[in-house]
Amino acid sequence: MTDEIAVVGAGRMGEGIALACLAAGLPVVLADVKDRTDDERRAYCERVRERLAEQLRAKLGDDAALAGLTVCGRESARLADAAVVFEAVPEVIEVKRDVLAWVCAQVGEFAVIASTTSTFLVTEIAELTTRPGRVVNAHWLNPADVMPLIEVSRSDDTDPDAVSTLTGLLERIGKVPVVCGVSAGYIVPRLQALVMNEAARMVEEGVASAADIDLAVRAGLGPRFSVLGPLEFIDWGGGDILYYASRYLAAQLGERFQPPDVIEENMSTNRRGLQDGTGFYHYDSEGVAEYRAARMREFEAIFRLREPELRNGTPVPTRQED
Numbered sequence: 001m002t003d004e005i006a007v008v009g010a011g012r013m014g015e016g017i018a019l020a021c022l023a024a025g026l027p028v029v030l031a032d033v034k035d036r037t038d039d040e041r042r043a044y045c046e047r048v049r050e051r052l053a054e055q056l057r058a059k060l061g062d063d064a065a066l067a068g069l070t071v072c073g074r075e076s077a078r079l080a081d082a083a084v085v086f087e088a089v090p091e092v093i094e095v096k097r098d099v100l101a102w103v104c105a106q107v108g109e110f111a112v113i114a115s116t117t118s119t120f121l122v123t124e125i126a127e128l129t130t131r132p133g134r135v136v137n138a139h140w141l142n143p144a145d146v147m148p149l150i151e152v153s154r155s156d157d158t159d160p161d162a163v164s165t166l167t168g169l170l171e172r173i174g175k176v177p178v179v180c181g182v183s184a185g186y187i188v189p190r191l192q193a194l195v196m197n198e199a200a201r202m203v204e205e206g207v208a209s210a211a212d213i214d215l216a217v218r219a220g221l222g223p224r225f226s227v228l229g230p231l232e233f234i235d236w237g238g239g240d241i242l243y244y245a246s247r248y249l250a251a252q253l254g255e256r257f258q259p260p261d262v263i264e265e266n267m268s269t270n271r272r273g274l275q276d277g278t279g280f281y282h283y284d285s286e287g288v289a290e291y292r293a294a295r296m297r298e299f300e301a302i303f304r305l306r307e308p309e310l311r312n313g314t315p316v317p318t319r320q321e322d
Helices: 010-025 039-060 064-068 093-106 124-125 161-172 188-205 210-227 230-237 239-253 261-268 285-312
Strands: 005-008 028-032 067-072 084-087 112-115 135-140 150-155 176-180
Touching: 005 010, 005 239, 010 028, 010 039, 010 064, 010 135, 010 176, 039 064, 039 067, 067 161, 084 093, 084 161, 093 112, 112 161, 124 135, 135 188, 150 161, 161 176, 188 210, 210 230, 210 285, 230 239, 239 261
Parallel strands: 005 028, 005 084, 028 067, 084 112, 112 135, 150 176
Antiparallel strands: 135 150
């Protein structure tokens, strides 16, 4: 097994993954597994190479890394040397079952099989294979070559070496992997679904315009959470503030705002964050001042970067009224 990476599925996601790996200097086999005639396959693979060459030139200044790319159909793909195989086929269970059976027959014993699914649990994907211990979900955010985050989902039956191999590769190509358990929605989709639905609900209720809600996120919520994650922000402001605010919002707007048990437990055990020295994180009293100063410098840097855009505004679509 070598450093070679295989990407099975040559659609938008597959191309993005291949581009990220090629840009990092790794050889890639990109397998197009759709049913096509020989002529259609040749034409499609050539278009893929041209698109990737153009993107490599834009990203690196040249397309020399394209020499490490093999674009082919299933019939000529060779996966035996792949350290990691990314499955990037459509979210149709029958398609995944067929493709993963083929992958399992091709790869080496220690290869990691990483599904890019955003729909199926890692346990469901593992059941489609003959080597469930080597299966991990790797949820790339679009556009795959640009977004740093990759959500890595593993189960209790996943071989720890498969997780470490995958996260090591992702770090090597400049990505930021986070590991989560078996749960629908991973981390980001689960959080963003709540935010997006609440934003749409506020438009529906006439609370504010779509433009003002989006501006509030771009000028406030977004930059804040890019410096302090939501759990760190609870500690920063105080878990007691969230506790009381959530109870008030639940009474006014509905049960969906009721705080989870962990917030109440932290309140009752004096784990409210910075003020107690512990919350979701632990804080060294001697280092708190520098910690606060470092975070404030990050805030200032972000707003220096964003200030012209936020003050002058950027064009936004006009919302069509019913």
